[in-house]
Amino acid sequence: MKINEIFQSIQGETTFQGLPSVFIRSTGCNLRCNWCDTQYAYDDGTDYGVDEILKIIEKYHCKYVVITGGEPLSQKDAPALAEQLIKGGYRVLVETNGSRDISILHPDTIKIVDMKCPGSGMTENILWENMSCLSAHDEVKFVIADYKDYLWAKSVIESYKLTDICTVLISPVFNRLAPESLAKWIISDNLSVRLQLQIHKYIWGSDIRGV
Numbered sequence: 001m002k003i004n005e006i007f008q009s010i011q012g013e014t015t016f017q018g019l020p021s022v023f024i025r026s027t028g029c030n031l032r033c034n035w036c037d038t039q040y041a042y043d044d045g046t047d048y049g050v051d052e053i054l055k056i057i058e059k060y061h062c063k064y065v066v067i068t069g070g071e072p073l074s075q076k077d078a079p080a081l082a083e084q085l086i087k088g089g090y091r092v093l094v095e096t097n098g099s100r101d102i103s104i105l106h107p108d109t110i111k112i113v114d115m116k117c118p119g120s121g122m123t124e125n126i127l128w129e130n131m132s133c134l135s136a137h138d139e140v141k142f143v144i145a146d147y148k149d150y151l152w153a154k155s156v157i158e159s160y161k162l163t164d165i166c167t168v169l170i171s172p173v174f175n176r177l178a179p180e181s182l183a184k185w186i187i188s189d190n191l192s193v194r195l196q197l198q199i200h201k202y203i204w205g206s207d208i209r210g211v
């Protein structure tokens with residue numbers, strides 16, 4: 001599996017926000033979102049076997065492991081890595097861009113599925129079949145660039161009754177949409193979603209890797 005970086009930080013997003021977590025960032029992504037903040041992970045990386053990654057993770061003695069990218073599900077060993085970590089007693093989150101089949105993951109994997117709003121330019125890549133593979137412990141995330149994105153997210157949430165299935169997260173694109181605007185739209189619609197800000201960027205800034 002080609003890995004861009006492994007590091008420990010504070011989980012900046014999801015309902016696990018604030019927890020110390022180890023991040024395994026895979027190399028490569030099949031999408032090119034307009035506002036991508038992880039372009040450094042498109043190509044650079046080192047090949048590791050699953051066993052080698054497990055040994056590295058052991059050294060952190062950290063309960064929470066996040067497999068992220070890039071797009072981790074573009075790599076064939078990602079499901080095996082998640083399963084081995086789960087068997088090792090870790091709580092495992094897999095952050096995916098929503099264009100790959102999530103049903104291949106171990107049922108105890110906490111799937112964080114990004115839904116690509118129109119502002120990302122990648123909406124046509126959404127694998128809609130994933131909507132029927134969500135469990136109550138999974139989380140669906142919408143990153144919102146503007147009001148058009150918000151209205152699109154709202155319509156998807158309502159069409160698929162997502163808030164009845166799992167946690168729904170809504171974030172503003174960092175430095176592009178004011179959190180206050182997004183908060184006002186959510187309150188005005190009484191939308192049962194969780195507004196989240198990427199707290200690692202507030203702690204360390206938006207240009208620092210490995211946080």
Ligand code: SF4
Binds near residue numbers: 029030035
């Ligand atoms: S899916 Fe993530 S890593 Fe891939 S282009 Fe979009 S923001 Fe960047």
